[in-house]
Amino acid sequence: MTALTVNDRPVEFAMDPETPLLWALRDAANLTGTKYGCGVGDCGACMVIVDGEALRSCLITLAEAEGRFVTTIEGLSRDRSHPVQQALVAEQAIQCGFCTPGIAMAAAALIARNPDPSDSEIKAAIPNLCRCGVYPRLVRAVQRAGRVARRLERISAAPAPGISAEDAAREVPAMAAPDPAEGD
Ligand code: FES
Ligand code: FES
Numbered sequence: 001m002t003a004l005t006v007n008d009r010p011v012e013f014a015m016d017p018e019t020p021l022l023w024a025l026r027d028a029a030n031l032t033g034t035k036y037g038c039g040v041g042d043c044g045a046c047m048v049i050v051d052g053e054a055l056r057s058c059l060i061t062l063a064e065a066e067g068r069f070v071t072t073i074e075g076l077s078r079d080r081s082h083p084v085q086q087a088l089v090a091e092q093a094i095q096c097g098f099c100t101p102g103i104a105m106a107a108a109a110l111i112a113r114n115p116d117p118s119d120s121e122i123k124a125a126i127p128n129l130c131r132c133g134v135y136p137r138l139v140r141a142v143q144r145a146g147r148v149a150r151r152l153e154r155i156s157a158a159p160a161p162g163i164s165a166e167d168a169a170r171e172v173p174a175m176a177a178p179d180p181a182e183g184d
Contacts (some may be wrong), residue, residue, distance in 0.1 A: 002062045006031070007075030017063035022046045024062050025072055033073035033101045037129070044128030047102035048072050054109035054125075073101035076108055083148035084108045084141075086155040091141035095132035103128045107142045115146040 001012040006029060013024050022039075025031045025048070037045030039058045046057040049071040076082045080089075084107045087093075094100050103126060110117055110125040117125065122142045130138070147153040 002066050004062075004065050004067060005069045007071055013062055015062060017061060017066075019062050020058050021048070021060040021062055021065045021070070022057040024065075025057060025070075031072045031074050035098055035101055037098070037102075042129065043099070043102075044106065044126075045099055045102045047105045047128065049105050049109050052109065052112065054106040071105070073104055076104060082108060083145040083155075084111060087141040087145035087148060088138075090155045091137050091144060093134045093137035093141040095130075095134060099128055099130045099132075099134075103130070103138065107138075107145060110142065111146050111149050115149040117142065117146060 001014055002017050002024075003010065003012045005011065006025070011029065013019075013028055015024055015028060020039075022034060022036060025034050026036065034048055034057055035045035036058070037043035041056050041059045044056060047054050048057045049055075050060065050065065051068050077085060080086070082104075084104050088100065088104060088107075106126040106128055107122075110122065114121060114125075119139055122139050126138065126142070144153065144155070148155055
């Protein structure tokens, strides 16, 4: 068993400790918001926050994550209210969305340590690849997120996803929709 904390919950993984954290999160914990892009550390689609630092989860083994605090896109906020999420939507810095979770995690880690980053600091801290090319909007979004984090600006809540848990589960077969009869 490998014990770590995922999205503020203690979790034990009964998997080979050499399993990449990416696959433990996606396949065992069903946290499919973390994306698999390249598997070799190039794209950043798999970024999660580990003890405050944005890391590529395809390059970390479960053993290396043992005892650490891992946050995935599902744990960034329960209702898309994190300043980075609000600003990405407000600046329309999302196209197909595949790269977005990794970018959001890298941006959230940056804003937490530097809420007023320059263009070059953003580019250095968020090396993620985006095949849709949202880069100019991304810089604007991260700077706007920083202003929100510093309470210099407010952005209204991002729109609701517009899809029910049941519909989402049909699209992602590994994910079971909660049974309303069982409650929380
Ligand atoms: S999947 Fe991890 S960097 Fe591309
Ligand atoms: S929004 Fe499509 S890859 Fe970035």
